[in-house]
Amino acid sequence: MRLEEHPIIDFSKRRGRKVTIYFEGKPIEAYEGEPIAEALHAAGIRILNYSNETQRPRGLFCAIGKCSSCLMVVNGIPNTRTCITLVEDGMKIERQKGAQNLPRDYKPPEWKEAEKHYGDVIIIGGGPAGLMAAIKAAEKGAKVLLMDENPILGGQLVKQTHKFFGKREQFAGVRGIKIAEILEEEARSKEVEIHLETSAVGIFQNKNDKLVVAIRKNKKLVEFHGKAVIVATGAMEKMIPFENNDLPGIYGAGAIQTLMNTYGIEPGKRVLIVGAGNVGVILAYQLKQAGVDVVAIVEALPRIGSYFVQAAKVRRLGIPIYTRHTILRAEGDGKVERAIIAQIDENWQPIEGTERTLDVDVIALSVGLRPSIELLHQAGAQITYAKELGGYVVRHDDRMETTVRGLFVAGDSSGIEEATTAMLEGKIAGVAAALLVGKASPEAYNEIKKAQQDLDEFRSGPFGKHIIEGLKKVMINE
Amino acid sequence: MSEKYLERGYITLEELKETIELPTEERLEGKHPVAVPECPQRIPCTPCKEICPVNAIKMDNPNDIPIVDYDKCIGCTLCVQICPGLAFFMIHYKGDKARVTMPHELLPVPKRGDEVILLNRVGEEVGKGKVVLVIPREKSVGDTAVITVEMPKELAWDVRAVKVVVE
Numbered sequence: 001m002r003l004e005e006h007p008i009i010d011f012s013k014r015r016g017r018k019v020t021i022y023f024e025g026k027p028i029e030a031y032e033g034e035p036i037a038e039a040l041h042a043a044g045i046r047i048l049n050y051s052n053e054t055q056r057p058r059g060l061f062c063a064i065g066k067c068s069s070c071l072m073v074v075n076g077i078p079n080t081r082t083c084i085t086l087v088e089d090g091m092k093i094e095r096q097k098g099a100q101n102l103p104r105d106y107k108p109p110e111w112k113e114a115e116k117h118y119g120d121v122i123i124i125g126g127g128p129a130g131l132m133a134a135i136k137a138a139e140k141g142a143k144v145l146l147m148d149e150n151p152i153l154g155g156q157l158v159k160q161t162h163k164f165f166g167k168r169e170q171f172a173g174v175r176g177i178k179i180a181e182i183l184e185e186e187a188r189s190k191e192v193e194i195h196l197e198t199s200a201v202g203i204f205q206n207k208n209d210k211l212v213v214a215i216r217k218n219k220k221l222v223e224f225h226g227k228a229v230i231v232a233t234g235a236m237e238k239m240i241p242f243e244n245n246d247l248p249g250i251y252g253a254g255a256i257q258t259l260m261n262t263y264g265i266e267p268g269k270r271v272l273i274v275g276a277g278n279v280g281v282i283l284a285y286q287l288k289q290a291g292v293d294v295v296a297i298v299e300a301l302p303r304i305g306s307y308f309v310q311a312a313k314v315r316r317l318g319i320p321i322y323t324r325h326t327i328l329r330a331e332g333d334g335k336v337e338r339a340i341i342a343q344i345d346e347n348w349q350p351i352e353g354t355e356r357t358l359d360v361d362v363i364a365l366s367v368g369l370r371p372s373i374e375l376l377h378q379a380g381a382q383i384t385y386a387k388e389l390g391g392y393v394v395r396h397d398d399r400m401e402t403t404v405r406g407l408f409v410a411g412d413s414s415g416i417e418e419a420t421t422a423m424l425e426g427k428i429a430g431v432a433a434a435l436l437v438g439k440a441s442p443e444a445y446n447e448i449k450k451a452q453q454d455l456d457e458f459r460s461g462p463f464g465k466h467i468i469e470g471l472k473k474v475m476i477n478e
Numbered sequence: 479m480s481e482k483y484l485e486r487g488y489i490t491l492e493e494l495k496e497t498i499e500l501p502t503e504e505r506l507e508g509k510h511p512v513a514v515p516e517c518p519q520r521i522p523c524t525p526c527k528e529i530c531p532v533n534a535i536k537m538d539n540p541n542d543i544p545i546v547d548y549d550k551c552i553g554c555t556l557c558v559q560i561c562p563g564l565a566f567f568m569i570h571y572k573g574d575k576a577r578v579t580m581p582h583e584l585l586p587v588p589k590r591g592d593e594v595i596l597l598n599r600v601g602e603e604v605g606k607g608k609v610v611l612v613i614p615r616e617k618s619v620g621d622t623a624v625i626t627v628e629m630p631k632e633l634a635w636d637v638r639a640v641k642v643v644v645e
Binding site for chain 2: 005006007162174175302303309310315318319459461462463464
């Protein structure tokens with residue numbers, strides 16, 4: 001089912017030409033510009049593959065290319081991340097059954113055929129942090145190469161219909177989708193070289209030269225050469241253990257936003273949200289905007305974790321939030337049909353007799369995020385654990401440079417926070433990288449200082465306390 | 479303060495009174511509507527203060543809660559339009575009626591003259607009201623439609639959303 005009417009987004013302007021794809025031989029209508037898994041979901045197909053050992057049905061989970069829950073066989077090629085691979089007319093798609101081999105006649109790309117690009121600053125990730133870093137570095141005169149594995153720029157901004165907090169100069173009062181447009185336009189006007197559907201797979205260096213190796217559209221090998229690299233790869237949704245938590249229809253909150261707000265696809269009819277942090281509560285409001293029923297939000301903690309005002313927005317629309325509640329299990333034949341929730345005691349144990357069955361077809365998990373640090377780790381940057389920032393994070397200094405000279409980090413990949421802080425960190429990393437490659441004048445330090453002050457100010461309230469605690473473990477003091 | 483509202487996700491009028499002083503009866507009956515923020519928690523957010531044309535909103539640090547100087551407020555609704563948390567409302571008493579101005583980001587957007595169902599802070603239907611003013615999204619500085627709904631005076635401090643009935 002597709003969404004036609006929406007109070008904030010006009011989907012008719014977004015949808016491309018109609019094309020036909022074939023799912024296990026059956027023709028399915030799709031729109032150019034939308035990924036395979038999303039188009040299948042619109043056609044009511046939720047099972048995308050079967051697990052390796054026990055052949056359990058699996059569906060979409062993250063919808064941004066990070067979790068591998070959507071792997072399918074596309075035109076004979078297995079292990080295709082269908083959530084970020086765009087449909088093409090005549091494409092043949094099949095459910096993958098466990099691990100499958102490449103066809104015998106398939107020829108993997110060779111190094112000598114790699115396409116080469118040269119610049120000063122290479123940026124991995126085109127979300128708020130990466131785009132802001134690109135804008136700043138380019139503004140200083142650096143040649144910037146930016147890649148993102150998604151088919152559109154903007155990272156998670158593109159699915160945020162709500163207005164952002166902070167100061168107006170930091171885009172407060174502007175919707176995320178609009179911020180994404182503004183940043184993209186600015187990056188393009190500054191001649192940032194943009195490579196979409198391009199996944200970075202390795203960072204290498206020789207003295208001061210940096211090389212980022214990437215794969216475009218699952219097959220083409222691409223080399224990016226420069227003097228500095230900024231990693232702004234964002235984060236990935238966490239999972240919690242409960243019975244049947246792999247049933248198709250259990251999605252990360254972000255996946256539901258992608259379906260609904262990026263591609264105008266109805267995620268389901270009745271939704272249970274697990275986790276009342278900002279992500280979960282905002283999702284509830286967005287579902288309501290899309291005309292989808294939210295049955296409840298459950299939160300294991302005794303208090304909501306979101307900004308109070310966000311919770312008040314959904315409560316006044318009649319959506320209940322049950323604090324000190326958790327999900328016990330999901331039920332259904334091949335897809336979610338019911339969720340069993342219960343109240344929990346001080347020791348986090350379910351209280352007998354409080355179990356309740358909710359008829360839902362979607363369960364949204366918004367139980368936190370963890371930074372995507374794999375590339376930083378591979379590149380040799382020092383990693384440390386800071387639970388306040390979402391788990392394992394990379395160590396960095398106040399200019400966002402890691403323990404590897406010329407390797408910078410910004411946004412959620414440096415610790416889970418807000419889009420506002422991601423943009424401020426992006427500003428710092430972009431200017432610092434431009435300084436390192438000799439493109440910025442020393443006065444540019446003032447911009448770094450200003451952004452650092454803005455970060456301090458933003459974090460000075462109760463919601464910034466845990467961030468400051470986390471940063472104490474992460475920051476390199478020179 | 480107990481901050482019980484964080485366990486429930488909504489604030490009661492009594493809790494709101496513990497957080498901010500509410501406008502006097504006299505002010506509510508005054509010439510202009512008056513802005514009342516339901517923003518009791520310290521978060522980093524300043525658009526209301528920045529947009530107020532008469533500097534009626536006090537907030538020394540971006541993480542402070544907004545305090546409205548009700549005598550300065552001219553009832554322009556810009557804070558209602560811009561507030562990212564949809565936490566600002568305007569209230570105006572007119573005889574035995576009250577007019578409540580609130581953000582509205584759902585479909586359908588009601589038209590002037592429409593009868594709407596009034597919802598309280600937990601989404602319960604508490605009565606019916608009449609839409610007397612609509613600022614559509616395109617004309618709102620905050621990209622959010624704002625509606626003013628007339629209702630019985632005694633509901634002014636309960637109603638914070640509406641349900642638009644489609645025939």
